Amino acid sequence: MAGETLDQLVMTRRVLVAVGAGGVGKTTTAAALGVAAASRGKRVLCLTIDPARRLAEALGLERMSSEEQTIDPSLFVAAGVTLKGSLTAMMLDTKRTFDELVVKYSSSPARARKLMDNKLYQYVSTSLAGTQEYMAMEKLVAVQRDPRFDLVILDTPPTANALDFLDAPARLVEAVDSPTMRWFVQAFESTGKVGFNLLARSAAVVLRGLGRITGGGFLAAMAEFITELNDLFGGFKERAQMVESSLRSPEVSFVLVTSPAPMSLEEVIFFSERLARANMPRGAFVVNRFRLPPLSADRQPTVADAASAIASHGLHLEDDAPIRVVQAHAAAVRLAARDAALVGTLRARASDSVPIVRVAELASDVHDLKNLGEIAETLMHGGV
Numbered sequence: 246m247a248g249e250t251l252d253q254l255v256m257t258r259r260v261l262v263a264v265g266a267g268g269v270g271k272t273t274t275a276a277a278l279g280v281a282a283a284s285r286g287k288r289v290l291c292l293t294i295d296p297a298r299r300l301a302e303a304l305g306l307e308r309m310s311s312e313e314q315t316i317d318p319s320l321f322v323a324a325g326v327t328l329k330g331s332l333t334a335m336m337l338d339t340k341r342t343f344d345e346l347v348v349k350y351s352s353s354p355a356r357a358r359k360l361m362d363n364k365l366y367q368y369v370s371t372s373l374a375g376t377q378e379y380m381a382m383e384k385l386v387a388v389q390r391d392p393r394f395d396l397v398i399l400d401t402p403p404t405a406n407a408l409d410f411l412d413a414p415a416r417l418v419e420a421v422d423s424p425t426m427r428w429f430v431q432a433f434e435s436t437g438k439v440g441f442n443l444l445a446r447s448a449a450v451v452l453r454g455l456g457r458i459t460g461g462g463f464l465a466a467m468a469e470f471i472t473e474l475n476d477l478f479g480g481f482k483e484r485a486q487m488v489e490s491s492l493r494s495p496e497v498s499f500v501l502v503t504s505p506a507p508m509s510l511e512e513v514i515f516f517s518e519r520l521a522r523a524n525m526p527r528g529a530f531v532v533n534r535f536r537l538p539p540l541s542a543d544r545q546p547t548v549a550d551a552a553s554a555i556a557s558h559g560l561h562l563e564d565d566a567p568i569r570v571v572q573a574h575a576a577a578v579r580l581a582a583r584d585a586a587l588v589g590t591l592r593a594r595a596s597d598s599v600p601i602v603r604v605a606e607l608a609s610d611v612h613d614l615k616n617l618g619e620i621a622e623t624l625m626h627g628g629v
């Protein structure tokens with residue numbers, strides 16, 4: 246059973262999430278999907294995390310900022326890309342998202358301040374493992390219903406392991422809502438002065454989870470922090486579950502990005518299975534930076550062929566140029582065959598209902614809107 250095309254996905258879904266191993270092209274794919282949808286009339290919000298400088302430049306943004314920035318329509322015109330809708334980009338800012346949550350859900354501004362002034366808040370809101378991933382999802386939930394946009398595209402953090410993204414809520418909950426922590430808070434609250442040894446022991450457990458935080462009043466700060474946080478979110482666990490279940494909506498689709506390299510391929514297959522088990526909808530596999538065979542792949546040129554081609558172009562190159570052309574051709578054929586074999590592996594192991602879309606490796610990295618528009622159209626037309 247063939248699935249929907251990416252073209253159908255951008256036209257019918259409310260949220261697309263680009264996932265995959267680090268460096269495979271998630272941010273680029275998210276931006277290209279944004280360009281494609283905007284050019285087809287959608288009002289798109291692209292939430293990005295670590296845009297390469299050149300991508301920000303490609304979109305005419307001096308630097309991506311955590312404010313919404315709508316891409317200047319004249320840039321689309323200049324790049325020859327139709328724009329029937331609009332494209333707004335915004336960089337995810339973990340700390341700021343956390344702050345916004347605190348302000349929104351606190352029972353009073355004073356309580357919000359109290360939590361944000363807590364020493365541990367700074368740490369948890371920026372550095373605790375999983376916070377970035379978790380806040381990406383919180384932000385998604387926050388903008389999912391924003392009537393100003395038809396489609397929200399979420400880029401995901403540059404985690405070493407793509408699975409971290411889905412595990413983030415659970416891990417964060419574990420860190421701040423573990424039985425140890427709750428017991429610790431209760432012990433502290435009920436007596437106000439628990440025996441020092443007991444506190445030291447539980448603090449050691451907590452510290453192992455939270456990293457090293459030193460300074461006076463740590464334990465009191467910790468107890469207060471956990472209490473405030475639980476009050477705020479009405480139990481962090483329920484909230485994380487809600488965020489996770491919103492990803493199961495039929496309005497959402499995951500785009501699994503990979504490079505044609507065995508490791509990122511394994512990771513994306515693993516991730517895909519994980520999504521399937523969690524009933525989270527998979528839209529497509531994008532095999533990015535796929536190397537196509539040279540046009541003359543079926544006929545290996547000889548050194549004489551290369552020499553006469555060079556001469557016929559009136560080029561004056563070094564003596565070993567013809568042999569290097571022949572070697573480069575052979576290497577290109579070999580790499581293309583390897584990439585094709587890897588896509589074959591993906592096809593054999595992935596679900597038939599999830600289409601595989603190949604995007605060619607460009608000659609240089611993605612540095613202008615024209616490049617991005619080309620990738621966008623490739624994605625819309627089922628790949629190369």
Ligand SMILES: Nc1ncnc2c1ncn2[C@@H]1O[C@H](COP(=O)(O)OP(=O)(O)O)[C@@H](O)[C@H]1O
Pocket residue numbers: 265266267268269270271272273274295296297299403533534535604605606607608609610611612
């Ligand atoms: N198809 C492609 N051809 C050439 N360069 C690409 C392609 N896709 C991505 N890149 C480049 O690869 C780098 C990493 O891409 P990026 O989208 O930032 O990856 P990720 O977000 O997965 O870490 C960027 O410099 C980008 O311009």
Ligand SMILES: [Mg+2]
Pocket residue numbers: 271272273294295296400401402403
């Ligand atoms: Mg990225």
